[in-house]
Amino acid sequence: MKVVVAHNRYRAAQPSGENTIVDLEIAQLAAAGVTVLPFLRSSDEIADLPKASKALLPLAPIYAPGAQRDLAALIQEHRPDVLHLHNPYPLLSPWVVRTAHRHGVPVVQTVHNYRQVCASGLYFRDGGICQDCRGRFVGVPAVVHRCYRGSRAQSALMATALAVHRPTWRSVDRYIALTEAIAEHLRDYGIPDDRIVVKPNSVPDPGAPAPLGDGFLFLGRLSPEKGVGLLLDAWRRHPDGAVGRLRIAGDGELRGLVEEAAASRDDVEFLGVLDRDGVRAAVRDAAVVLATSTWHDVLPTVVIEALAAGRPVLGTALGGIPYLVGEAGWIVPPDPEALAAALPAVLAGAAPLSQVARSRYEHTFHPDVVTKRLIEVYAEMSSGPRGR
Numbered sequence: 144m145k146v147v148v149a150h151n152r153y154r155a156a157q158p159s160g161e162n163t164i165v166d167l168e169i170a171q172l173a174a175a176g177v178t179v180l181p182f183l184r185s186s187d188e189i190a191d192l193p194k195a196s197k198a199l200l201p202l203a204p205i206y207a208p209g210a211q212r213d214l215a216a217l218i219q220e221h222r223p224d225v226l227h228l229h230n231p232y233p234l235l236s237p238w239v240v241r242t243a244h245r246h247g248v249p250v251v252q253t254v255h256n257y258r259q260v261c262a263s264g265l266y267f268r269d270g271g272i273c274q275d276c277r278g279r280f281v282g283v284p285a286v287v288h289r290c291y292r293g294s295r296a297q298s299a300l301m302a303t304a305l306a307v308h309r310p311t312w313r314s315v316d317r318y319i320a321l322t323e324a325i326a327e328h329l330r331d332y333g334i335p336d337d338r339i340v341v342k343p344n345s346v347p348d349p350g351a352p353a354p355l356g357d358g359f360l361f362l363g364r365l366s367p368e369k370g371v372g373l374l375l376d377a378w379r380r381h382p383d384g385a386v387g388r389l390r391i392a393g394d395g396e397l398r399g400l401v402e403e404a405a406a407s408r409d410d411v412e413f414l415g416v417l418d419r420d421g422v423r424a425a426v427r428d429a430a431v432v433l434a435t436s437t438w439h440d441v442l443p444t445v446v447i448e449a450l451a452a453g454r455p456v457l458g459t460a461l462g463g464i465p466y467l468v469g470e471a472g473w474i475v476p477p478d479p480e481a482l483a484a485a486l487p488a489v490l491a492g493a494a495p496l497s498q499v500a501r502s503r504y505e506h507t508f509h510p511d512v513v514t515k516r517l518i519e520v521y522a523e524m525s526s527g528p529r530g531r
Contacts, residue, residue, distance in 0.1 A: 145178045145221055146521055147248070149214070149239055150229040152185040160444040161255050164344045165229050171345070171514045177521075180221055182214060184234035204304035207236040214239055218246045224525035228252040228315075232301075237308040240315060249316040249524040254325050255441060259312050259332050262291040262301040267368045267438035277331070281306045316524055319517075321442040322463030340520055343467070344442055345513035352453025352501050353427050355494055358388030359457075359486070360429035362422065362445045365395030370435035370459065370477065372397060375404050375411075377435075377482035384410045386486045392417045392425055426452045430493045434458035434468070437477045442467065450504035455496035457482075457489045469507075471500035 148169055153159035169179050203210075217223075226243040228235075228250060240250050256264035262285035266274050269288070276282035282302040285291065291298040312332070318339045320326035326339050363369045371391065378389055391401050392414040405413040417425060426432060432449035434440070439462035446467040449456050456472035458464040459482075465474050473489050475481045506512065 144176075144225075144518070144521060144525065145180060145223040146172065147180045147182050147214075147217065147221075147223045147226040147243075148172075148229070149182040149226060149231070149235060150184075151232055151235045152183060152187070153230070154186045161230060164255075164444065167346065167510075168344070168514075168517070171510045172517070175514050175518060177518065180217060180223055182217060182226075182235075182239075184210065186234070188234065202300070203233045203236055204231075204301055205236060205307055206238050207234055210235045211238055211242045214242050215246065218243065218248055223248055225521045226250045227521075229255065232258070237304070237311045240311050244314065250314075251317045251319060251520060251524060252315050253319040254321065254329065257328060257439075257441075259305070259329075261285070262298055262305065265368055265438050270367050270437075272438060276302075280309075317520055319520065322466045324439065324463050324466065325441055340516075342516050342520070343508055343513060344444065344447065345508045345510045346444060346447050346451055348509060349423055349451050352497060355430045355454070355497055356428040357430050358390065359386075359431050359433055359490070360425055360454075361389070361391045361393075361433045361435065362417070362425060362448075363393050363434075363443065365391075365393045365397040365401055367397065368436060368438040369393075369395075369440075370437045371395075371401060373437055373459075373477060373479055373482065374433060374435045375400065376479040377486065378404075378411070380479065380483040381486065383408050386410075387430075387490050388412065390414055390425060390429065392422070422448065423452070426454055429454055431472075431489055432456050434464050435477070435482065436461055436464065438462065440464055447504065447508045450500045450508060453497040453501040455489075455493050455500050457485060469503050471496055471503045 150165045152162050172179050226248050231237050243250050257266050258264035260277055262282055266272055268290060275284035285302050286295055286299045289295050289298050291301040318329050318334055320329055320339050320341050321343050323341055326341050329339050361374055365371050388410050390412045394416045401413050405411045426448055432454045434443050434446050434456055436459055442463045446456050450471055456468045458468050458474055459477040460474045461477055468474060473485055475485045
């Protein structure tokens with residue numbers, strides 16, 4: 144089986160779990176015997192584009208001519224069975240769906256965010272959940288509030304692209320929803336249920352879990368929607384050292400807030416940005432991993448990392464987090480009082496859930512389970528009318 148994996152990589156300066164997942168998925172598919180044809184662009188390439196190309200870049204979310212030519216050539220040369228699309232913005236454009244269909248190639252898309260409707264993809268604005276553009280043909284509120292890259296002009300172009308490509312998105316042959324929450328988002332957008340498959344991501348198996356470490360770990364982007372501010376608000380409601388140790392790893396616009404907390408309290412430690420080995424070590428050293436997002440987080444990879452290592456998770460009741468955690472942890476409202484109240488009991492009850500967490504990973508998120516399901520989706524597509 145031959146599969147084109149199409150993805151516009153996010154900038155290296157903007158840590159992206161989506162980039163990591165795409166890389167892992169390519170490796171897992173190759174290990175399973177699938178011939179993967181990567182069709183990748185990176186937003187880091189934008190700085191080196193010729194002036195003429197940069198001038199046309201604002202239109203790329205609608206139609207990226209160079210990407211369409213390159214994809215058509217790749218399809219004609221290799222005759223793939225399926226195109227699997229992840230992020231098309233800004234250098235690929237959703238038009239790759241039409242290009243693939245023009246050459247008789249069915250399209251599968253993994254939905255990592257809410258960008259079929261929301262210009263920012265997050266359903267999050269000004270520190271809170273926002274769905275003002277939901278149900279609108281053109282997302283005028285996104286333009287008014289400069290939701291895409293803080294620019295009214297770029298927001299207008301993205302809102303236009305989303306309107307133009309409504310028929311494009313509705314022509315995708317099969318959607319992969321990472322959780323049931325994303326499946327519901329797609330249904331609300333008008334996608335028939337028989338074109339939606341719920342299949343989560345996976346992370347490599349780190350092996351048998353080590354004994355539980357101590358304290359809590361927050362690992363992720365240090366931004367308002369990821370909830371590090373919520374976490375620190377809850378943490379300060381306890382005296383220094385009363386609920387163990389809090390380690391925070393990552394980078395982002397709220398880094399200063401984290402550094403200030405680490406400087407003012409003995410029970411808060413800032414680990415900075417970690418590489419792959421550092422992430423595994425930080426998870427191993429913790430007793431509980433935190434997923435305190437304040438937006439409808441689709442599928443925070445840190446939860447799967449935690450389950451793989453046999454670490455229970457304390458998360459907020461938003462997006463895909465309740466589905467990920469299951470019986471392997473605790474879910475609370477995204478409220479500082481509720482989160483603060485949960486911390487002592489969670490730390491005390493972590494040990495009995497270690498094996499539950501590992502079992503959930505093995506049965507639901509292990510690469511063997513997830514990759515098998517993905518290949519089944521490809522096979523269904525390649526044997527269908529468009530694939531034949």
